[in-house]
Amino acid sequence: MSKPKVIIIGAGLTGLATAYLLLKKGIEFIVLEANEIIGGRIETITGSHATTMEMGATWFGRQHPQLIKLLDELKLDYFKQHTQGVSLFETMSFVPPQKFEIPDSEEPSYRIVGGTKMLIEKLVSQVGLQNIKTQTKVISIKEIGNQLELTDSHGDRYLASQVISTLPPNLLVKTIQFEPNLPESFVQLAQETHTWMGESIKFAVEYAKPFWRENGFSGTLFSQASIINEMYDHCTFDTTGFALKGFLNGGTNTLSKEDRKAKVIAQLIKGFGPAAADYIEYHEKVWREDSLAFYPYETLVMGHQNNGHVLYKNALLNEKLYISGSETASQNPGYMDGAIVAAKTIVSKFQ
Ligand SMILES: Cc1cc2nc3c(=O)[nH]c(=O)nc-3n(C[C@H](O)[C@H](O)[C@H](O)COP(=O)(O)OP(=O)(O)OC[C@H]3O[C@@H](n4cnc5c(N)ncnc54)[C@H](O)[C@@H]3O)c2cc1C
Numbered sequence: 491m492s493k494p495k496v497i498i499i500g501a502g503l504t505g506l507a508t509a510y511l512l513l514k515k516g517i518e519f520i521v522l523e524a525n526e527i528i529g530g531r532i533e534t535i536t537g538s539h540a541t542t543m544e545m546g547a548t549w550f551g552r553q554h555p556q557l558i559k560l561l562d563e564l565k566l567d568y569f570k571q572h573t574q575g576v577s578l579f580e581t582m583s584f585v586p587p588q589k590f591e592i593p594d595s596e597e598p599s600y601r602i603v604g605g606t607k608m609l610i611e612k613l614v615s616q617v618g619l620q621n622i623k624t625q626t627k628v629i630s631i632k633e634i635g636n637q638l639e640l641t642d643s644h645g646d647r648y649l650a651s652q653v654i655s656t657l658p659p660n661l662l663v664k665t666i667q668f669e670p671n672l673p674e675s676f677v678q679l680a681q682e683t684h685t686w687m688g689e690s691i692k693f694a695v696e697y698a699k700p701f702w703r704e705n706g707f708s709g710t711l712f713s714q715a716s717i718i719n720e721m722y723d724h725c726t727f728d729t730t731g732f733a734l735k736g737f738l739n740g741g742t743n744t745l746s747k748e749d750r751k752a753k754v755i756a757q758l759i760k761g762f763g764p765a766a767a768d769y770i771e772y773h774e775k776v777w778r779e780d781s782l783a784f785y786p787y788e789t790l791v792m793g794h795q796n797n798g799h800v801l802y803k804n805a806l807l808n809e810k811l812y813i814s815g816s817e818t819a820s821q822n823p824g825y826m827d828g829a830i831v832a833a834k835t836i837v838s839k840f841q
Contacts, residue, residue: 495519495520495650495651496519496520496650496652496653496654496840497520497521497638497640497648497650497652497653497654498512498519498520498521498522498653498654498656499521499628499653499654499655499656499657500521500522500523500524500530500656500657501521501523501528501530501622501624502529502530502531502532502656502815502816502829503529503530503531503547503609503610503816503826503829503830504656504814504815504829504830504833505521505523505530505654505656506521506528506610506613506614506617507560507613507829507830507833507834508654508656508836508837509521509613509617509622510613510616510617510833511834511837512837513616513617515837515840515841517840519621520621520622520648521617521622521623522623522628522640522642522648523622523623523624523625523626524625524627524643524782525624525625525782526624526625528610528614528622529546529610530546530656530782530783531546531547531686531687531777531783532546532606532607532609532610532826533545533546533607533775534546534605534606534607535694535773537694537696537731537770537773538696538770539696539698539731539732539770540730540731541724541725541726541731541732541733542604542605542607542726542731543605543694543724543733543773544605544692544694544724544735545692545694545773545774545775546606546687546692546775547825547826548601548606549571549599549600550568550599550600550825550826551597551598551599551600552597553827554822554825555827556821556827556830556831556834557825557827559830560830561602561609564609564612564613566603566608566609566612567603567727568600568601568602568603569600569601570598570599570600571598571599571722571723572703572708572709572723572725573592573596573598573708573722573723574592574594574708575591575702575703575706575707575708575709576589576590576591576706576708577590577591577592577707577708577710577712578590578707578710578711578712578713579711579712579713580712580713580714580715581714582714582715583715587711587713587760587761592708592710601727603727606826609826626642626644626646627642627643627782628640628641628642628666629641629642629643629665629666629667630666630667630668630669631653631666631667631668631669631807631811632668633670633807633808633810634649636651636808636810637649637650637651637810638651638652638810638811640653650810651810652810652811652812652840653811654814655811655812655814655815656814656815656832657815658683658685658688658783658784658785658815658816658817659679659680659685659796659802659813659815659817659818660680660681660682660683660684660685660785660791661685661782661783661784661785662680662813662815663677663680663681664785665781668807670807672806672807673806676806679796679799679801681787681789682787682789682791682795682796683791683797683799683817684791684792684793684794684795684797684817684824685785685817686793686797686816686817686824686825687777687824689740689777689778689784690737690740690777691737691739691742691750691774691775691776691777692735692737692738692774692775692777693718693735693736693737693738693750693754693773693774694724694733694734694735694772694773694774695734695735695755695758695766695769695771695772695773696731696733696769696770696771696773697732697733697734697768697770698732698768698770699732700723700725700729700732701762701763701766701768702723702734703723703725705763705765707761708723709721709722709723709724709734710723711736711761713757716753716757716760717738717739717742717750717753717754717757718736718737718738718739718757718758719736719737719738719739720736721734721735721736722734722735722736738750738754738774740778743776743778743779747774751772755767755769755772794823794824797817797818797819797823797824797828798817798819798820798821798828802814803820803835812836812839814832814833814835814836815829815832816828816829819831819832819835
């Protein structure tokens with residue numbers, strides 16, 4: 491059994507930012523991560539033509555000051571989302587999409603150069619890979635005197651004086667056993683706390699060239715009538731990789747991947763013409779199928795419901811268990827900015 495220290499559960503953005511801040515304070519820690527990959531709801535994939543495509547978090551804006559501050563500190567560049575050209579809005583399936591243009595004066599959103607994974611990779615290099623234990627799924631937490639004993643799915647045990655959970659609250663109370671039980675009021679709150687984007691389906695289609703740009707389209711598309719609800723140009727900063735990327739109607743999780751793909755390509759052909767059929771690869775991620783990100787709710791839970799609830803400020807199990815993760819943040823909960831806010835809030839409590 492390892493010696494007592496601070497244990498961070500989860501190597502998503504909150505867990506890594508927490509580790510980074512604890513390191514700066516000289517506090518010893520270890521991060522336990524269930525997955526074999528690091529990053530949680532930040533997942534950048536690379537297509538066969540080297541286009542980086544975001545299956546998770548992508549955009550941020552000036553309203554996200556803590557994230558921007560961290561990017562600046564880590565010397566990571568970002569760039570404006572491409573919106574120039576004709577955008578499409580499909581109201582009904584039997585009429586052609588309406589065309590509109592987004593004014594240059596509109597407040598832009600930004601993407602990280604090289605993909606959102608750059609933020610994860612930079613934090614990992616700061617924190618040290620040796621301090622992150624992957625494929626280590628915590629399944630129980632037991633209070634033993636002034637320590638907490640964690641057990642993982644392999645049966646290995648870890649002792650800690652303090653534990654910081656960064657799991658989405660609903661996932662935490664549904665997948666980790668506690669002894670003694672956590673307060674009923676907390677469990678109830680966690681079960682009714684929305685996991686941002688947990689029900690979403692992301693897709694990306696990689697192309698050899700940005701034919702939509704060449705034909706005067708921005709790549710932005712909104713639809714109330716077809717499988718793609720929202721989509722944007724997803725070319726790389728240096729315009730060497732070309733893709734369209736967005737969100738599918740969440741209800742289509744019941745279809746097969748092949749069926750979704752066929753509907754996506756048909757919608758792209760309808761919107762942008764026959765060149766859309768000439769794609770390299772189709773990628774998608776159904777987030778509700780990722781059991782390390784999402785657990786189904788027992789009742790109807792609306793987007794952002796109970797995010798940033800004041801009860802998350804209270805440590806549990808006699809001040810040894812801290813509840814963190816983006817959904818608990820007092821500002822911009824659910825977003826990447828919220829993850830940094832949550833990390834800062836918890837680390838400020840450590841001397
Ligand atoms: C499709 C999608 C699109 C998004 N788009 C945006 C966007 O454009 N802009 C934005 O700001 N935000 C966006 N977000 C939200 C953003 O991704 C999150 O706010 C942020 O990544 C949350 O980080 P986190 O560390 O709090 O949680 P997570 O990333 O969920 O990290 C939790 C970690 O805990 C691990 N874990 C789970 N169970 C266990 C266990 N039992 N033991 C050990 N480890 C465990 C998980 O594997 C994961 O690595 C999006 C999210 C999704 C899913």
